[in-house]
Amino acid sequence: MSHLETDLIHQGRAFNDSKAVVTPIYQTSTYYADEDLQQYIVAATETKHPTFYHRHGNPTNSQAAAILASLEKTEDALLLATGMAAISTAILAVVKQGDHVVTQNSLYSGAMLFFKEFLSDYGVTVTHVDQTDNAAFEHAIQQNTKLIYVETPSNPNLDVTDLEYIGQLGKKHGITTMVDNTFASPINQTPSDYGIDIIVHSATKYLGGHSDLTAGAICGSKEFIHKAWRRSLVLGASLSPFDSWLLLRGMKTLSMRVKQINSNALALAKWFEKHPAIKHVAYIGLRSHPQYELVAEQMRGGTGMLCIEILGDDDQAYQHAQQVLNKLQIFANAASLGGVESLVVHPASMWGSHHDKSQKKTSGITPGMLRISVGIEHIDDLIGDFEGALEGIG
Numbered sequence: 001m002s003h004l005e006t007d008l009i010h011q012g013r014a015f016n017d018s019k020a021v022v023t024p025i026y027q028t029s030t031y032y033a034d035e036d037l038q039q040y041i042v043a044a045t046e047t048k049h050p051t052f053y054h055r056h057g058n059p060t061n062s063q064a065a066a067i068l069a070s071l072e073k074t075e076d077a078l079l080l081a082t083g084m085a086a087i088s089t090a091i092l093a094v095v096k097q098g099d100h101v102v103t104q105n106s107l108y109s110g111a112m113l114f115f116k117e118f119l120s121d122y123g124v125t126v127t128h129v130d131q132t133d134n135a136a137f138e139h140a141i142q143q144n145t146k147l148i149y150v151e152t153p154s155n156p157n158l159d160v161t162d163l164e165y166i167g168q169l170g171k172k173h174g175i176t177t178m179v180d181n182t183f184a185s186p187i188n189q190t191p192s193d194y195g196i197d198i199i200v201h202s203a204t205k206y207l208g209g210h211s212d213l214t215a216g217a218i219c220g221s222k223e224f225i226h227k228a229w230r231r232s233l234v235l236g237a238s239l240s241p242f243d244s245w246l247l248l249r250g251m252k253t254l255s256m257r258v259k260q261i262n263s264n265a266l267a268l269a270k271w272f273e274k275h276p277a278i279k280h281v282a283y284i285g286l287r288s289h290p291q292y293e294l295v296a297e298q299m300r301g302g303t304g305m306l307c308i309e310i311l312g313d314d315d316q317a318y319q320h321a322q323q324v325l326n327k328l329q330i331f332a333n334a335a336s337l338g339g340v341e342s343l344v345v346h347p348a349s350m351w352g353s354h355h356d357k358s359q360k361k362t363s364g365i366t367p368g369m370l371r372i373s374v375g376i377e378h379i380d381d382l383i384g385d386f387e388g389a390l391e392g393i394g
């Protein structure tokens with residue numbers, strides 16, 4: 001077994017049958033059936049066969065999937081067109097009408113929508129619990145619970161779920177466990193080390209890393225990936241060969257990028273802690289984070305995600321947050337995260353349509369909160385940008 005940094009570049013070479021050092025983009029929907037009939041039947045039915053028809057598989061996708069499986073230490077992986085495609089396809093490969101799911105109060109907004117609106121329409125019930133309270137997960141388990149779905153650290157308020165506890169809870173009750181590992185990335189966290197069954201990703205974020213593609217990944221056992229693949233054949237959210245190629249290119253530098261991002265984010269978080277205009281900094285790499293011990297146990301780095309709370313009571317804090325957004329020069333106000341460039345969003349205004357007031361409260365979104373995705377720029381420039389934008393507040 002080679003190391004992760006090496007796997008990122010070389011894993012899955014078997015799917016490149018050309019002499020090109022860089023995997024070609026197999027920009028084709030279909031493949032010649034010039035082998036004997038028996039082999040063609042195999043191609044038509046085998047899980048993720050790379051050379052039958054695009055919805056079934058593609059050599060570029062197979063190579064990227066091989067890397068994902070090795071990063072997450074799972075038997076296999078399936079790549080799809082977006083993170084939400086991966087999440088919805090994976091969940092629909094676990095639950096059916098009459099089943100129950102236990103999940104968290106704080107989740108990525110798309111996953112929240114899927115649990116609240118989609119699953120309930122199809123007869124699957126869901127209980128949301130406080131992810132920082134281990135016992136709450138066990139209390140919520142019912143006879144028909146088929147899935148425990150967690151996200152850690154969570155989007156946007158960076159609460160952490162105890163992966164070892166969840167992995168054991170699933171095993172104890174015979175319930176499938178699934179983790180959205182997008183924020184951590186495989187560089188900072190390996191859920192399968194704790195017995196988690198299925199790992200999902202928005203590869204749009206750190207894995208791709210350049211804000212130039214959307215993709216999603218499901219990592220799990222061969223048996224589960226086969227099930228998820230069967231679902232994906234009818235749901236149809238295949239990853240395009242070009243986006244898959246961009247993902248392969250992006251992943252080569254994943255380790256370097258994430259390490260630089262971890263270091264920048266920690267330095268920025270420490271600087272925020274001392275700034276008078278900042279009421280609160282939520283960064284899992286800070287000793288002040290209430291779950292710092294758990295983070296130190298289950299993670300290798302703090303990620304590039306942090307949230308700050310600007311000074312002021314509700315309305316004033318809202319205005320201050322907007323003002324800071326407008327003044328920032330390097331941090332761009334844009335959705336998404338995990339790219340080489342630093343981004344910032346104001347969740348209270350961005351997620352107005354997905355969350356009502358009480359949902360915002362339970363998911364921890366406050367008027368003066370800014371969510372920051374730190375990139376790989378020079379740390380002095382990043383600090384300087386906020387220094388200018390915060391001037392006159394506090």
Ligand SMILES: *Cc1c(COP(=O)(O)O)cnc(C)c1O
Nearest residue numbers: 082083084108155182202204215
């Ligand atoms: C962005 C994101 C998703 C959804 O991914 P898409 O690629 O946008 O579909 C899911 N989970 C988390 C934690 C995310 O940040």
